[in-house]
Amino acid sequence: MPENNEHEPSDDPSPAPAAPFAVNxxxxxxxxxxSLRGLAHPLRIRILKSLRHDGPATxxxxxxxLGESSGATSYHLRQLATHGFVEDDPGRGKGRERWWKAAHNGTSFADDLHTSSDPEVRGAANLFLHEIAGIHTQELSTWLATMRDWPEPWATSGxxxxxxxDLTATQLSELNAKLxxxxxxxxxLAPDPAEAGDAAQVRVxxxxxxxxxxxx
Known part of the structure; x- marks a missing residue:
């Protein structure tokens, strides 16, 4: 069960500064x-997803x-911070309460990760991609189970x-880029002011x- 303690231990060391990294x-x-090896852990991927989609949190x-202990999430947050995926959100909370936020909008693979011959890199890539595929499956299943709870325009817009x-590899890359x-x-693209109250976070x-x- 999750712990109710809202504060991290006082002797909890601050994460080391992350090395420079690329952003598209x-x-x-x-x-x-x-950084792939630093992220390739199921709980770290879920933590980062939650911060990106649901907002900053302790x-x-x-x-x-996520149904985890605060000790586990605290440890993995520090690991994510070490690799520059999350950062402090000092504008929130009070006292010793520590809030975290995602540092970027998303993640993207460098091309050479797909062709690496390093077994450790290949293993980390496989874990990461399979975890993302599992998250997509879970999100889709949740939508199918709850779509009838939404107003009709939403239920029919998904x-x-x-x-x-039949495509070549080049054509497939071109198709993906266009999409x-x-x-x-x-x-x-901001919703029309008259419809702003009907907007929702949409996953594609x-x-x-x-x-x-x-x-x-």
Whole structure:
């Protein structure tokens, strides 16, 4: 059960400063081999997701959100801070209460992570990608289970489609880039003032992959 203590221990060391890291135009942290290994833990991925989607929180609040002890969330928050994924949110809380926030909008793989021959890097990449796939599956299942609780415009606005195309690897990359570009145009698009009260946080999943035998 989550602990109710809202304060981290007084002897809790501050995280070491993170080394410089790359960020893309969308404000996403570009993972390299070192930072990928630092993030590739199921609870760390869930903590970072919660801070990005649900907002800043203390270690205890994250424990309650995720069904973990505040000791576990506190430890993994410090590890995430060491790698520059989270940072203090000094504008919140009071006294010794420590609030955390995500440092970036999202994460993106550096190209060489997909082709690395390092077993440790490959293992970390596999864990990370499978954890993200599991989160997507959970989010979709939650929506399907609750969609009838939403007003009709929302219940009919979601999408669960799939397509089969014959493409080259270059064409697939081009397709993904175009889809990402369309999504980015909606990132800062404010709702019409008359409909602002009807706005909700929307998750968009994009999965695209070949399914036949790899070419020789």
């Amino acid at each position: 135009a969308a404000g996403e942290r570009i993972l390299d081999a070192r 270690a205890s609040q994250l424990g309650e959100r 999408d669960l489609s799939d397509f089969t195309l 990402h570009a369309v999504i980015e145009t909606y990132r800062t 999943h994009l999965h695209s992959f070949p399914r036949s035998t790899p070419p020789r």
